[in-house]
Amino acid sequence: MSYRHPPLHNVASSAPQNRSWLYAWHLDSNLMQALLFLMGFGLIILYSAGNESVHTVEGQCVRLGFAALVLIGVAQIPPNRLKSMAPGLFFMGLLLLMAVMATGHVGKGARRWLDFGVIRFQPSEIMKLALPMYLAALLHEKILPPPFKTIALCFVIILIPVGLTALQPDLGTALMLFLTGFCVIFLAGLPYRYLALFSALAAGAVPLLWHFMHAYQRQRVLTFLNPETDPLGHGYHIIQSKIAIGSGGLFGKGWLMGTQSHLNFLPEHATDFIFAVAGEELGLVGALVLLLMYVWVIWRGCRIAYTAQDTFSRLLAGSLTIAFFFNIFVNIGMVCGLLPVVGIPLPLVSYGGTSMVTLMAAFGVLMSIQTHRRLWSQ
Amino acid sequence: MKELVKNHLAEKALFQRRLWVACVILGLLFFALIARLFFLQIIEHNRYITLSNENQFTLLPIAPPRGLIYDRHGVLLADNQPIFNLSLTPNKIKSLKTTIADLQKILPISDEDLSYFYKQLKQNGRYNPVVLKAKLSPEDIAHFYVNQYRFPGVHVDAELVRSYPMGNYFVSALGYVGRINVDELKKVEAKNYLGSNYIGKLGIEKFYENDLHGQVGYQQVETDANGQIVRVLQRMPPVAGRDLHLSIDASLQQAAVAALGGEKGAIVALEPKTGRVLALVSTPGYDPNLFVFGISHDDYAQLRDAPDHPLYNRSIRGQYPFASTIKPFSALAALYYNAVSPDWTISDPGYYTLPNGSHTYRDWKKGGHGRVNLSRAITISCDTYFYQVAVILGITRLGDMLKAFGYGAKTGIDVDEELPGLVPTPQWKLKTKGQPWYLGDTVVAGIGQGYMLTTPLQMAHAVSGIANRGQLYKPSIVDYEVSRNGMKMKIPSVVSSFISLPPDKWDLVINAMHEVVLSGTAHYSFGVPPYSVAAKTGTGQVFSTFGKELDKGKVLPKNLQDNSSFIAFAPVDNPQIALAVVIENGNHAAPGIARQVLDAFFSEPENVIPTPPTP
Numbered sequence: 001m002s003y004r005h006p007p008l009h010n011v012a013s014s015a016p017q018n019r020s021w022l023y024a025w026h027l028d029s030n031l032m033q034a035l036l037f038l039m040g041f042g043l044i045i046l047y048s049a050g051n052e053s054v055h056t057v058e059g060q061c062v063r064l065g066f067a068a069l070v071l072i073g074v075a076q077i078p079p080n081r082l083k084s085m086a087p088g089l090f091f092m093g094l095l096l097l098m099a100v101m102a103t104g105h106v107g108k109g110a111r112r113w114l115d116f117g118v119i120r121f122q123p124s125e126i127m128k129l130a131l132p133m134y135l136a137a138l139l140h141e142k143i144l145p146p147p148f149k150t151i152a153l154c155f156v157i158i159l160i161p162v163g164l165t166a167l168q169p170d171l172g173t174a175l176m177l178f179l180t181g182f183c184v185i186f187l188a189g190l191p192y193r194y195l196a197l198f199s200a201l202a203a204g205a206v207p208l209l210w211h212f213m214h215a216y217q218r219q220r221v222l223t224f225l226n227p228e229t230d231p232l233g234h235g236y237h238i239i240q241s242k243i244a245i246g247s248g249g250l251f252g253k254g255w256l257m258g259t260q261s262h263l264n265f266l267p268e269h270a271t272d273f274i275f276a277v278a279g280e281e282l283g284l285v286g287a288l289v290l291l292l293m294y295v296w297v298i299w300r301g302c303r304i305a306y307t308a309q310d311t312f313s314r315l316l317a318g319s320l321t322i323a324f325f326f327n328i329f330v331n332i333g334m335v336c337g338l339l340p341v342v343g344i345p346l347p348l349v350s351y352g353g354t355s356m357v358t359l360m361a362a363f364g365v366l367m368s369i370q371t372h373r374r375l376w377s378q
Numbered sequence: 379m380k381e382l383v384k385n386h387l388a389e390k391a392l393f394q395r396r397l398w399v400a401c402v403i404l405g406l407l408f409f410a411l412i413a414r415l416f417f418l419q420i421i422e423h424n425r426y427i428t429l430s431n432e433n434q435f436t437l438l439p440i441a442p443p444r445g446l447i448y449d450r451h452g453v454l455l456a457d458n459q460p461i462f463n464l465s466l467t468p469n470k471i472k473s474l475k476t477t478i479a480d481l482q483k484i485l486p487i488s489d490e491d492l493s494y495f496y497k498q499l500k501q502n503g504r505y506n507p508v509v510l511k512a513k514l515s516p517e518d519i520a521h522f523y524v525n526q527y528r529f530p531g532v533h534v535d536a537e538l539v540r541s542y543p544m545g546n547y548f549v550s551a552l553g554y555v556g557r558i559n560v561d562e563l564k565k566v567e568a569k570n571y572l573g574s575n576y577i578g579k580l581g582i583e584k585f586y587e588n589d590l591h592g593q594v595g596y597q598q599v600e601t602d603a604n605g606q607i608v609r610v611l612q613r614m615p616p617v618a619g620r621d622l623h624l625s626i627d628a629s630l631q632q633a634a635v636a637a638l639g640g641e642k643g644a645i646v647a648l649e650p651k652t653g654r655v656l657a658l659v660s661t662p663g664y665d666p667n668l669f670v671f672g673i674s675h676d677d678y679a680q681l682r683d684a685p686d687h688p689l690y691n692r693s694i695r696g697q698y699p700f701a702s703t704i705k706p707f708s709a710l711a712a713l714y715y716n717a718v719s720p721d722w723t724i725s726d727p728g729y730y731t732l733p734n735g736s737h738t739y740r741d742w743k744k745g746g747h748g749r750v751n752l753s754r755a756i757t758i759s760c761d762t763y764f765y766q767v768a769v770i771l772g773i774t775r776l777g778d779m780l781k782a783f784g785y786g787a788k789t790g791i792d793v794d795e796e797l798p799g800l801v802p803t804p805q806w807k808l809k810t811k812g813q814p815w816y817l818g819d820t821v822v823a824g825i826g827q828g829y830m831l832t833t834p835l836q837m838a839h840a841v842s843g844i845a846n847r848g849q850l851y852k853p854s855i856v857d858y859e860v861s862r863n864g865m866k867m868k869i870p871s872v873v874s875s876f877i878s879l880p881p882d883k884w885d886l887v888i889n890a891m892h893e894v895v896l897s898g899t900a901h902y903s904f905g906v907p908p909y910s911v912a913a914k915t916g917t918g919q920v921f922s923t924f925g926k927e928l929d930k931g932k933v934l935p936k937n938l939q940d941n942s943s944f945i946a947f948a949p950v951d952n953p954q955i956a957l958a959v960v961i962e963n964g965n966h967a968a969p970g971i972a973r974q975v976l977d978a979f980f981s982e983p984e985n986v987i988p989t990p991p992t993p
Contacts, residue, residue, distance in 0.1 A: 144389045187400065189392045243433065246418040246426025259434045263602040284419040291408065298404065306397055311386075314393045318400070325404050329411065336414050 026075040026371040028304070034296040035348070035363060039064055041290060042349035048256045049270045049277040050351060056270065060351055067360035074364025078372045079313045082365065083137045089126070090134035090157075096123030097164040124173045125358040127161045128323070129365070131177055135184040136315035144311065145189030154185050169214055172330070172342035179326045183319035188311075220341050237273065240266045242337050245279035245287075252283030270351040272343055275335045290349075294328050304370045313369040320362040327359070435611070436601050441573030442592030443538055445619030447552060447582065449628035450857060455548050456583070458538040462514040464522065465507035468499065470531030470603075477529060478510070484521045487511050490674060507533065509575070512671050530603070540576060540583075544628065545665045547635050550644075550691050551626060551658040551793070551855055553581020554666035570594045573616070579669065582622065582855055585792045589859055592619035618862040625654035625857040633978030634659040637971045643961035644692035644834040645975060650842035650947060650956045652871045653851025655791070657975070658835070660692040694796040694835045698960055700826030701916030702759045702899075703837060703945045704780070706844060706887050708767050708824055709752055711779035713883040717770045720886055723751045730765040732817055739765050739821050742917070756890035757898035759915065761825045768824025773815065776823060777801045782877050783840040784850055785832055790874065791853040799836050802829040826916065834958045837945050842956030844891070845912070845947035847884045848877035888912050892950050900944070903969035909980050913946035915969055936963050944968035948976055952987060955979050 022029045043057055043064075050056030077085075100123055135154055142150050158181035166174035186195070210218065244260035253259065258280040261269040269277050279287045301321030308314040324347060331346045333339035345352075347359050418426065447456035464485065471477050481487060487510065495510045510532075514522070519534055526532070540555045542548065558577040566577070566587070573594050578584035595616030600608045634645040638661040647656040664681055668674075673681075681689050690696070712718035728746030729738040741747070741761040747754075755763035768776055780786060786801030800806075804815035807829070822828040832840075835853060843850040852872040859867045891912035894900050899915045918941035942964030947956040957975060959968040979985050 143384055144392060183400070187393055187396045189389075189396060240433075242418060243426050243429045245415065246422050247430035249419055249423045249427065259600075260430060263434060263600070263608060265433045265603040279415065279419065284415055287415050287419075288412065291412065295408065302397060302401055306394060311384075311389055311393070314390070318393070318397055322400055322404065325407075329407050332411050333414075336411070336418055338410065338414050 023371055025072065026368055027072065028300070028367045028370045031297065031300045031304070031363060031367060031370070034293060034300055035360075038293045038297060038348050041293060044255070045274060045278045045282075045290075045349055046270060046351055048258065048281055049261055049274050051262065051270075052256060056351060063352065063356055064348075067357045070357055071360040071364040071367070074361045075367040075371065077364075077368055079310070079316075079369050082133060082316070082368065083140065083312045086130065086133035086137040089130040093123055093126040093130040094161060094164070096126065097161060099123070100168065101164065121354050122170075122173070124161070124165045124168070124170060124177065125354050127165070127177055128173075128180060128355075128358050129320075129361055131158065131161055132180050132184050132316055132319040132323070133365075135181055136312045136319070139184065139188045139315055140310065140312040145191060146185070148194075151185060151190060151194060154181070158182065158185075169217065170343075171213075171217055172344045175342065176323065176326060176330070176344065180319055180323040183322045184315050187305075187315050187318045187322075237267050237341055238334075238337050241273050241276040241335050244269075244273075244276040245336055248280040248283045248287075250284050252279070252281045252286055255281050257281060272331065272345055272350060273335055274350050275332050275346050278349075279336070291332075294325075294347075298325050301366055304366050307373070308369050309373050317366050317369050320365060324359065324362065327355075433603075434600055436599050438597050438599055439573030440595035440597055440613075440616045441537070441575070442594060442616035443618045444540065444555070444576070445586075445590040445592065445621045445859075447590075447622045447624065449624050449626050449631075451628065452623075453628040454543060455624070455626075455628065456552060457541050457543060459541045460536050461512065461539045462519055463509045463535050463537060464511040464514055464518075465509045465533055465535050466495075467507045467531045467533070477532065480528065481510070481522075481532065484525055485511060485514075485518050494672060507535065509535075533606070537575065540670050542666050544632070545667050546663040547628075547632050547659075548626075549581070549663050549666040550660040550693050551581055551624070551631075551655070552666065553583040553793070554579055554669045555583050556669050557672050576670070580795065581793050582624070585794055586622055586856065586859075590619040590622065592862075593617035620859040620861045620867075622856050623858050623860065624855050625649065625652075625656065626658065626855060627656050627979075627982075629982070630975070630979055631657045631659060633657075634975050635661060635663065637974035637978075638961070639971075641961050641964060641967065641971075642686050642692070643959065643964060643968075643971075644696055645971070646693050646834045646838035646958045647975065647979070648838045648842045648853055648956045650845040650953045651851075653839075653842070653853050653874070654857060654871070655853055655855045656955060656979070658693050658855065660690070660694075660696070662686050662688045664688045691795060692834065692960065692962075694791065694793060694833055696960065696962075697797055697799050697831040697833055698941055698943065698962075699828075699918040700785075700830050700832050700837075701918040701941070701943055702761075702826060703832075703841075703914050703916035703943050703958075704824075704826030704830070705756050705759060705764055706891055706914050707780055707783055707785075707840065708764050708771070708776060709756055709887050709890070710844070710877070710879065710883070711771055711776050712752070712767050713886070714779060714877070714879055715771060715775050717775070718752060718767055720752050720883075723749055724763055724766065726750050726760055726762040728762070730762045730821070732769070732821065735818075737818065739818075753886055753890040753893070756887065756914070757893040759894075759899045764824040765821045766824075768820050769817065773802070773804065773820045773823055776820075777803055779877075780830075780840075782875055783843050784875060785830075785836050785840060789835055789839045789853050790872075791835060792855050792869075796835065797833055799833050800829060800831040827919070834943075834960045837943065837958035837960070838956050841914075841945040841947055841958060842953070843875065843877065844884075844888065845953035845956050847881070847888075848879060849873060850875040850877075888950060891946075895946075900969040903966055904973050905970075907948075907973065907976065907980075909948050909976070909986075910950040911946050911948040911976065912950045913944060913969070913972070915966075916943035916945070917941070917966065918943065939963040939965040942966050942968040944972045946972055946976070948980070949987075954985055954987060 020029055022032060043060060046060055047057050135157060139146060158178060162174045162178045165177055240260060244258065244266050258277055260266040260280050261277045266273055266276055278290055298321055301317065301324065305314055305317035305321060308317050327344060327347045330339060330342055331344050334341050345355055348356065443458055446454060449455055468474060491511050495508060498508045514534060522534060542552065555576040556579045557575055558571060562577050563571060570593060578587040578590065583590065593616055596614045597610050598612040599610050602608055630647065634657045638645065638659065641661060643661055645657055645659040648654065649656055668677055726741060726746035726748060728741045728744055731738050746762060747758055747760045750760045750763050780801045786799055788796045788798045807813055807815050819828055823830060839850065839853055852874040854869055856869050858869060891914055892910060894913045894915065895904050895911045900913055942961045944959045947953040957972055959972045961967045961971065
């Protein structure tokens with residue numbers, strides 16, 4: 001196989017030449033700013049959602065700090081190294097997932113955690129990075145758009161970790177993993193006719209999926225379809241979070257003035273349902289500001305993917321960015337009653353969660369891709 | 379031909395196209411989120427702000443403290459005591475069954491509590507607290523508070539509850555309050571009872587319910603998701619009910635209960651000049667405090683099935699034959715209609731036979747009283763004399779006089795449960811018995827037997843009419859009310875009847891009644907008191923021996939013994955008290971018991987009023 005080397009080119013207008021010291025640290029200043037704004041805004045919301053506990057905010061700062069270190073660390077790894085690490089990381093993730101199935105720590109009726117004494121973590125979080133990396137690395141070697149055989153292989157690779165995660169059972173993460181993996185294939189040029197075929201298949205799979213769902217998962221879906229049927233049980237979360245958001249109005253009730261959260265009508269208001277606190281206290285305006293910050297991050301991610309210099313980088317940056325979007329979309333969609341209740345935190349704003357570290361690592365990957373570009377262009 | 383070599387430029391272009399497509403999809407999804415937020419926060423905002431306020435704010439009624447009840451000297455008869463109840467707000471509770479099962483593990487909740495709770499739950503709906511267990515002990519409260527975090531929607535509420543410190547003594551007059559039920563709620567202004575759990579069920583508590591209850595207050599509170607009150611925003615205080623001051627004298631009431639000493643009977647004492655009730659007793663009594671929370675089934679069955687019927691308020695509901703207590707009234711009727719001259723004298727052979735009749739009506743004294751005039755006939759209670767008085771008067775004129783003295787109709791005392799007694803008329807007999815009135819009916823009416831019935835209250839009311847020489851006042855237990863701002867409202871004395879007779883005719887009857895104690899039928903049983911008393915005894919036959927003597931040494935069983943009654947007022951010149959005593963199967967016990975009551979009354983210096991000098 002011979003490669004056609006892209007012609008060397010003189011510095012393009014967008015090429016990094018007189019970048020800041022951040023660039024030397026392989027950090028993208030634009031994305032960094034967006035993330036810092038987002039984290040700052042998130043901490044402000046969290047202070048209120050955590051019932052004005054400084055302790056909660058401190059804990060969150062420590063987590064964010066740690067996650068930022070992970071980001072910086074990952075950013076130092078050039079994309080080529082990432083590509084070569086991808087298969088190892090993926091298979092290690094698979095092994096850990098299987099280990100969880102065997103021995104994992106049971107929390108809230110599900111087997112999701114691995115306990116290493118000091119640290120408990122969810123191997124499915126590793127998969128959120130390892131799966132798109134492995135797929136991107138795989139597709140990097142193939143001719144795109146991918147032929148049917150490659151697509152089939154990719155789906156097998158996706159479905160193994162998705163299946164293992166769904167069996168834990170952690171439907172939310174399984175869904176996110178599937179979306180991430182699917183994004184890679186889509187961006188790689190999955191022919192639209194296959195897309196139509198898969199959509200049809202997916203629609204056909206719904207009854208089958210229903211059959212294999214746990215009772216609580218079915219209940220969530222049913223409740224989502226009609227929350228008022230069970231106002232104290234499963235519908236309570238959705239009803240109360242809709243009341244919180246709706247009662248916020250245009251400008252909100254004011255920071256720290258949310259009654260739904262401060263009087264505990266809104267459950268999980270510091271974690272999965274924190275967006276409802278923002279909607280209640282800061283109103284539509286505040287919610288839009290928050291969404292705008294997310295758009296900024298996603299826009300920057302897309303920009304990095306757009307200008308990335310090889311297939312691996314492009315696919316990885318694109319799929320991670322879109323996965324980040326889906327985290328936001330599924331969370332906010334759930335909180336405002338568009339989607340069923342799936343336990344996914346609001347990225348960078350919700351309190352706690354190992355998912356924050358994964359997210360920041362993903363941003364590290366994006367920054368690495370952006371800052372390890374060679375000074376040529378096609 | 380299939381490409382075998384990667385075309386980087388084409389792949390990049392493909393990726394960028396795909397990224398654009400993805401961005402468009404992302405944009406659409408973002409738009410969906412924003413549209414949803416716009417819908418919730420702008421279009422549906424009003425609905426959700428209402429729901430949020432409903433979550434946050436609750437308008438809670440505050441029950442007004444019930445008015446207290448005092449006796450004439452300020453002795454507290456009905457009090458409000460704070461108690462603590464465990465109540466559940468159903469709409470805040472996920473599973474009532476498991477919550478109750480868990481509560482049962484830490485608190486003693488009986489099946490009776492549970493069945494009452496479920497009954498209340500049906501009436502109450504899901505949004506108001508329902509009491510699961512009343513009267514928590516301090517230990518119960520502590521047990522609950524330790525575990526409270528496990529029980530959202532469950533609270534300990536304080537409430538003021540009626541208590542009757544001298545329950546047994548006053549239940550015949552005061553009645554009691556009990557938990558309000560649906561039928562009672564329909565009769566009152568439901569809004570005013572939002573915070574109230576109790577309502578007067580009987581007696582004074584029922585009659586004066588409107589005055590005692592007061593006006594409900596409200597507070598707007600902010601509550602959290604567990605229904606706990608976070609702060610009070612607005613408060614409109616309730617208006618407490620009015621205090622009632624009774625004319626009843628607690629010590630006299632207690633003395634009357636003591637005098638009855640477990641007999642089945644009743645004592646009613648009135649103030650003749652006002653109609654105020656001094657004592658209203660029915661024995662045996664019962665503890666009204668049992669009824670406040672809803673009496674247990676066993677306790678109630680015990681009271682209901684007791685042979686001496688404690689739940690039966692004999693003082694106002696016991697309807698007894700007049701017996702000989704009718705005689706002064708017969709005499710007054712005879713004098714009023716000039717049917718009989720005071721000097722009219724008969725020679726009593728011990729029986730009376732109607733002209734053309736074969737039936738003989740016996741006197742209580744075998745062999746008769748000899749020569750008897752009207753005055754003497756009252757004093758020695760001569761049956762033969764009054765058989766003839768009745769025949770001369772006729773039932774209509776006798777009945778009219780009895781009705782003028784308040785017999786045969788409710789006196790209008792401020793207790794609802796009163797019964798009217800009976801003064802029969804020929805029309806009444808035809809209507810209810812389907813028989814004509816016989817002259818024989820009139821004969822026995824002359825000595826208060828036959829169809830005639832009276833309550834102890836009516837007897838006291840009527841005798842106070844004699845004491846007052848014709849002026850009768852409607853009996854009333856409550857003397858005055860005091861509202862929370864200190865305003866005193868006197869219950870006016872109402873003249874219920876006036877009978878006009880010349881003074882010498884009153885003197886004749888009153889003196890004859892005075893003689894009853896000095897030398898007449900009550901001479902031995904009443905004794906000689908340090909105050910002057912006018913009285914009349916009565917003996918109501920429960921079992922007839924048909925004129926035969928009982929065998930020597932044989933005594934009738936208690937439940938076949940005669941009812942004993944006694945009416946009196948004292949002092950004769952300036953009456954301060956009018957009294958009626960009825961003892962079921964009392965066998966002539968009434969005069970002695972009346973003596974004890976009167977002694978108790980006159981042992982209080984304030985009741986001994988010097989006789990005004992005669993001009």
